Amino acid sequence: MIATRLGHEALVEKLVDMDANTGLVNNVGFNAFQIVLEQACGDPKYAAKKLAGVYQQLKLESMVIQVNERLVKLDKRLMEFLMLNLMIAMFYTRLSHIVVQFRGGAFSSGDFLEVLAHFPDSIVSERRKKRAYISSILSKNEIDRDDRYNRNLFRRIKLGHYIINPKLSVQVEGEWRNIYDLLSLDLLGFRRVDQAESYFFDPNKRMSMQLEAFKERVKCLRDTNEPDQALT
DNA sequence: TGTATTTGCGGCCACCCTAG
């Protein structure tokens, strides 16, 4: 994990060859790939120079998730695969800011646009970096969308703003975990310092209130089947 | 094992809605 964080390609290769388990998660619920993405999202230089090498060495294939008692396989070639992992990767660093900046907001196409701009074309084609395309993926996989290939990955909480479907589960170390049990809602608003694997809280009254409201809403969506009142 | 048919899927594009 440290090796991926630092973008040390040769070391990652060595570890993967030694059968290091890339599915293990750290204390905030991230696996090696998601740590790579978090790093890439916050550091354009890392995205441009280190990302491609480490990405390749991790030898990703696919991930399996569980939604509505159905198993859904996401192949690594699918944009959905990358976008779900990006949402996870941006959970602590970016989501907190968005929640505070825009009342009742969450991830929007602009967040992906901004972050993907620094990704090399070998990982994301130019076409896939366009706003229209990103929007269409978000929309297509929104839980209420009537689309043949809707994978129910996202929940829209207002126009153009999405979060990971609160009823989505991922398999971690052989166990099915709800995504918001794996990612710690209580750590929203904390930030990572330097290369450390831990997060620190930056206290701010207004921010705390917005974050509390957001956390409550997500918990409610996860635990009930009521249609979301705030969505018009 | 080669060919036909089906199904899955990515991406293009136009319409329409929303915010300003």
Add this chain to the structure above:
DNA sequence: CTAGGGTGGCCGCAAATACA
């Protein structure tokens, strides 16, 4: 009222499957 962009339909390719 307008521009920007979210939304959803659709087209055509490619992989999978069925069948001889």
